[in-house]
Amino acid sequence: MTDPRRPVLSAAERAADAVELFSRASARLRQVVPFHSAVWTAADPETGLITAPMLVEDIGSEEDCAAYWESELLEENVLPFRELARATVPAAGLRAATGDLPARSTRFRRLLLGQGVFDELRAVLRIDGRPWGLVSLFRTTDAFRPDEVALLAELSRPLAGRLRGLARPPESTPRTEAPAPGLVFFDESGEATSMNDEARHHLALLPEGPSFPSPLGVKLPIWVIGVAFQARAIADGRDHGSARVRIRTTEGRWLVCHASCLTGPAGKPGPVALVIEPATPADLAVLIADAYALTPRELQITQLLARGMTTAEIAATLVISPHTVRDHLKTVFAKAGVSSRGELVARLFTDHYWPALPAPTPLRRSGRPAARARIPRL
Template sequence: MPTVIGREKLISRASRAETPHTMFATLATELRRAVPYDAAVWRATDPETGMITSPILAENIEDHSCAVYWQYELFTEKINLFRDLAQAPVPVASLWESTGGEPSRSSLYRGFLAPRGVHDELRAVLRVDGRPHGYVSLFRAEGGATFSTVERRFIEGLVKPMARKLRSYAKQLPEPSADGLIGTGLLLFDAGGALISANDDARRYLEEMPEGPTSVTALGIRIPLWVHGTAMRARAIAEEHGRDTARIRMRSRTGRWLVCHASCLREADGRLGVSAVIIERAPVSDVTPLIVQAYELSERELEVTQLVARGLSTGRISEELHLSPHTVRDHIKAIFEKLGVSSRGELVGKLFTEYYEPLAPGSTGRQ
């Protein structure tokens, strides 16, 4: 039986994990004792776009099935969509409960879950401060009980602390690297989602990807689900004529920040054609918001930080924000404490340099 004490122990153990992948693995091991399940997928997400990114941990489910599952999420499913749960008052729901005991109303159930012997699915969005940092799917096989209200509420209690922990990993510095990988990777996917072309830079970036579910292609290249998902999302946006962006930030095996974005092209007659996916080094403007969120700066502290980065004095900042100089100094002091720095130069270096460009081997740090 799930208990509050059991949940607190689970949170404590998972919070000691050194990497997001290890956190997912710890959660999986500990959670099975309180809320038994037969298979699961744990995914990190980009907090701005809500799209899946690295890492992803799949339990008792084949790699290629993860991509098929996500196709239903993007193109046909209408029940318990992750993007809807991310905005819902309670970001946790079970398929059985949401369909009133009629899971066949779900296209995912009919085409994916039922053929694999899955009876019920419990979904959760790991969310903090209104932003999704992870998606969880728990599956139960036929013959077992459906997920109960007590179990759903137990999972609800994990949402915020585990999202906060996922967010905090952005503070980890990349490993020093001198490989000079700075090109633009390009991959092309056909209308069916199959990879049809990739340049050399894309192949090199893919070699840097962390472990996780992948799809094997006819080109002999393994495509991580988060990259493939970006291509699928671009096509879904084009089909809906939406204005969303198929874009994620992700980290390589060495912790280097990369950005992956995609767009679906159209033929001369207006039909949708190939999807082009680009992978490249993430610009500092993409990395800094994640670092700021990881250190849990308030909106006001973020405003002050941005003005400090522009080189404004305390007096100028007080004028810009209509605050007293004393209040500005208090904000700066709080910012220094959160980031563990002691000067404005150190603050700017930490947010706008260290996480973006790793120190070269043999470097002794800032001068």
């Protein structure tokens, strides 16, 4: 018997980026698990929040998309992604989970029912305990069968592995100055009320996707709005996670978007303050390690190497033998596709930091040399 996963995984392997992966996988999956509409999105592997890119197929309006994620984070629902990410089986159908009473979920009652949805099949694409993508499939007739749920669950790990590999930043990205952090304020209704010029700059670098107009004349991507929703959910006691997500720009670099709910008069929840800024080395260390499938020990050794330590010094620090250090480094070289320590540090660290180190200042032809350029400390 032909493995029904094979066409989906084969299509995913040919994808050049995450958007193409979602598109190819969705088209193949639809042939074995019929559905009428779908949402495929990347997720931040540390917080599970949605991030770029996102593929929305045959769903009404962008406002419907925003309402869907608002409900996901701020309302009581059956099968929220944060719970599914920790479940033994990372996929489930709404009707099966509610005993054929999907209206028990606010999301279905308030949104999906009016759009003609009969059942929703959700999955978290996860590998090694980390979520790299989220999938929602919708049907207007018939419930999803147990074997269809099982198939999507079996696709979770290999598709997540492919997404993880595609998260590697390109080997060459534009060198630009590091702009200051951007700041956006949202009122209690979730409306953006003010932002600085730096926020506009950062928002202009984000990839295309579902976005929504604001009174400030700037469209806000769903990933940014989702972080603001999460901050409100934490303030309301609905979630105890982190309102933080990393978003890849059109230049291939990473921004970090994080938010918190301020306190108003008499301790009441106030506006949400959202900061969007270049990712720091600490923000990227785990992401890069996961993207190259480094083990915790391999990442530890690589970080010590990046600090300029010798093999003997690394061995002494970690209380292991120099031979073990060399074996780990060989494995890391193979995973990163490099052949020297300098290449490794550049590939996994320096190339992904923003800003780049400044170019050396040339000597003056006459008199004393120009002052040396200062290198920012990482």
